[in-house]
Amino acid sequence: MARSAVWTSTIGLKVAMAASGLGMVGFVLFHMAGNLQVFAGRDVFNAYAHFLQSLGGLLWIARLGLIGMVALHIWAATKLALRNYAARPQGYASLKSRRTGVYAKTMLYTGIVVLAYIGYHIAHLTLGVAHPEYFNALDELGRKDVYTNFVISFSNPIIAGTYVIANVALAAHLAHATTSVFRSLGLSVGRFKQPLQMVGPAVGLIVAVGNTSMPIACWLGVLSV
Template identity: 35%
Template sequence: MTQPPRSYSTIGLKILMGSSGLILFLFLIVHMLGNWQVFLPPYYMNTYAYFLKSKPAVLWSIRLFLLMALVVHVISAIRLWKINRQARPQPYALLLPNQASFESRTMIFSGLVVLSFILFHLYHFTFKAPPFGYFKNFLYQFEKSQVSIPDVRAMVIAGFQNPWVTLFYILSLTILYFHLRHALESFLNSLGFVNSKSLPWERIVAHAFALVVYGGFLIVPLAVFLRLVH
């Protein structure tokens, strides 16, 4: 069986990586907005979390869809990285500033760090595994009702009062920012609306979106750790 030309294979992988990355980026926006409910009274974040958990079919469909997008994104990124390495087995003797940005040269490594961060985030808040098992005892009771639900807001506050957890989140979010900044810039570049004589709008838009997501996620652990939320 003949192998497809490498250029077609690379284009297909880039399409897969870009489309799956866009799905994950849109999820980040929704997740960020959900996190902001920590600044509201406990009722809002807890009922929001309870509503999601009360629809297991919908919740698991979304989770499996996001997991599929993540797997496609990671596999296509690693495959592209290997193709690029095979195309140039010997590294450049001199890296000039206009050849490639630091973010583009380290995308595979920043992506692996982000993946580790995702796994820890699930370990921390979703699975509540040791030493975070005490989160399972956090319950929120509705007023004038005997119904108790998991107190997700209290988990968030308790989690980010730990300085080591907060520091890890800040470092991971910073790496995510640089990863996202280059990823969005590459995605907008691939739309083909940019030429060498035009304003680098794709860079401006990509950096702005990445900064909004970075600040939007960062404000929660910082506000909790500084005791601005309780």
């Protein structure tokens, strides 16, 4: 097999998915940790947002890296999904699962939900086109008042509910994906197998609790303007 053929083989595509996925899991955790500063109040949160905006070129390098990872992940997933679908033209009358779970079986669907959510999320909080009412508000220090936009947006039960559902799908996706990454990259063997199998469910739980806590807190009025 030529070297180029390796990267388009079923294994090469899986490794591409795992590597890009690992980068995105890192981003999701970093993004969540940054956003949880909303619980520290307006000043801390706006200062954090201001810091990110002031990164300039670095911010665009990170964004282009993320876009590249998303594109690679979707390209590999599409090729593999079509191939896997074609590999069993006639299904079974009955095939029972012994090991696999709901997270693994719904990866494609939760992935599509997450993709749609990313589009909405960027339109909402990065571009300000989905709910523009408070997007350009400024705080008393003249910084963008991201805190007000955030809290008022999530006081709306439809917006908060959308984010909660999307983040539960994201958490379910990561629960299988993060464990799968280490198998695909060949690390989940021997003494590392058991601990690495726990990483997926742990990341899923952390993301589910962390990311849904923010819209729920705004919705319930725990965080207010």
